[in-house]
Amino acid sequence: MKDIYRDRRNRLMKSLGAGVLVLPGARLTTRNSDVHHSFRQDSDFFYLTGFDEPASCLILSHDGQGKTESILLVPPKNKEKEIWDGFREGAEGVVKNYGVDAGYSNEELADVLFLKLEGHKTLFFDFDRDRSTDKAIHDVLLRFKTLKRKNPVFPRKIQFFKDELGEMRHCKSSQEVELFKQCAEVTRKGNEAVMKALKPGMYEYEVEAILEYEYKRHGGTHGYGHIVAGGYxxxxLHYHDNNQKLEAGTVLLIDSGCELPHKFTADVTRCYPVDGKFPPKIREIYEIVLEANKKAIAKCVIGSSIREVHREAQRVLASGLVKLGILSGDIDSLIDNGELGKFYMHGTSHWLGMDVHDVGRYDEPDGSAVLFREGMMLTIEPGLYFRKEYSGIDTPYEGIGIRIEDDVLIGGSGPVVLTSSIPKEVAEIEAIMAGK
Ligand SMILES: [Mn+2]
Incomplete structure (x- = not known):
């Protein structure tokens, strides 16, 4: 893996050109009192380093002739701190084990910045990632500016690099797709365990515990808060209380994905009948959403776009609502005039990767849609939600919410559904839940 991270750093600097780049990692955040939330490294930082300790900082430089240098500033070795909080690689460890050219203590940030920015004309830096690094950059530039000696060469130009890095992360290599498949497989195991355990009287949090148990015992965790939503x-859309009792005759919606230590995460939604059999009214809605899911997936080909995919899903959903007699009129008009939006109020897709809502642009600078290229990964997640409070329309489907979400790779020869092993056909789900 060391080589992968080094290669990514070099590619980024070669695409940016001459200059020096500063990228802080994530910090621990307080949960309450002196207790912290469990640490999750910043995805950009991890993508370039594979390094998982908080309060670290990456400095990359490129001399414009093709020579690059990587430096990591990390929590210093400290016997007492390590006794309490665990092992630290320290400055020497990161050179040895993470393939960077030099390591420093993060306490030396101000001086290392002063040393490493000198001689460079461009600073690649995104403000607002980390307040204290913002301040360190401000202070070091001020230090150069007020230097007594004549004309020091230091960055007088600051260039944001989030877009360039985002472009790199956007198209996944075949190796990255393989890593992602591991997330999809553990997520499948979580869903399977739920299907086997689900019964009326269980609480939503018990289902959440089953998912988390499967993810944890495979070395992972949730890539975002589990949505375990019974019935109403x-x-x-982003229900997270997960504390209600599950009733017979209702359906449980689970939107959950496993993140593994390489930080890729799946993002999958399935709906399971609590008592093992889809009630007829719910099934009518389920079949419409499933058709939208499949037809939208079929549009995931090179040259298409999230806009086209979304339109396709909207058309299927609007037609379904017309057939049920809930809406009436021309399909495209129902989409454009917001009628469909009363029942389908979110997008069909987002990019997917190390962040569940991954980096990557949605629009080109001229306002046109970003077209699909090989290696892009996205979700397909149409849904229908019946709540008079939102729609102002009485329907026989009040209280039903269905979403079916898969993770799709834009492949060279068509869409690759990376979560295809997680059942979504009614007959298949009912058979598994019946123990067949
Ligand atoms: Mn999603």
Whole structure:
């Protein structure tokens, strides 16, 4: 893996050109009192380093002739701190084990910045990632500016690099796709365990515990908060209370994905009947959403776009609502005039990778849609949500919320559904839940 990270750093600097780049990692954040939230490294930082300790900083430089240098500033070795909080690589460890050219203590940031920025005309830096690094950059530039000696060469130009890095992360290599498949497989195991355990009277948090148990015992965790929404709760798009009892005759919506230590995460939504059999009214809605899911997936080909995919999903959903007699009129008009939006109020897709809502642009500078290229990964997640409070329309489907979400790779010869092993056909789900 060392070589992968080094290669990414070199590619980034070669695409940016001459200059020096500063990228802080994530810090621990307080949960309460002196307790911290569990640490999650910043995805950009991890993508370039593979390094998982908090309060670290990466400095990359490129001399414009093709020579690059990588430096990591990390928590210093400290016997007492390590007794309490665990092992630290320290400045020497990161050179040895993470393939950077030099390591320093993060306490030396001000001086290392002064040393490493000198001689460079361009600083690649995104403000607002980390307040104290913002201040360190401000202070070091001020230090150069007020230097007594004549004309020191220091960066007088600051260039944001988030877009260039985002472009790199956007198209996944075949190796990255393989890593992602591991997330999809553990997520499948979580879903399978839920299907086997689900029964009326269980609580949403028990289902959440099953998912987390499967992810944890495979070395992972959740890539975002589990949405475990029984019955009516599924009409809340990002429901997260996960504390209600599951009733027979309802459906449980699970939107959850496993993140593994390489930081890729799956993002999958499935709906399971609590008592093992889809009630007819819910099934009518389920089949419409499933058709939208499949037809939208079919549009995931090179040269298409998230806009086209979304339109396709919207058309299927609007047609379905017309057939059920809930909406009436021309399909495209129902989409454009917001009628469909009363029941389908979110997008169909987002990019997917090391962040569940991954980096990558959605629009070109001229306002046109970014077209699919090989290696892009996205979600397909159409849904329908019936809540009079939102729609102002009485329907026989009040309280039903269905979403079916898969993770799709834009392949050279068509869409590759990376989560295809997680059942979504009604018959298949019912058979598994019946123990067949
Ligand atoms: Mn999603």
């Amino acid at each position: 709760n599924a009409t809340c």
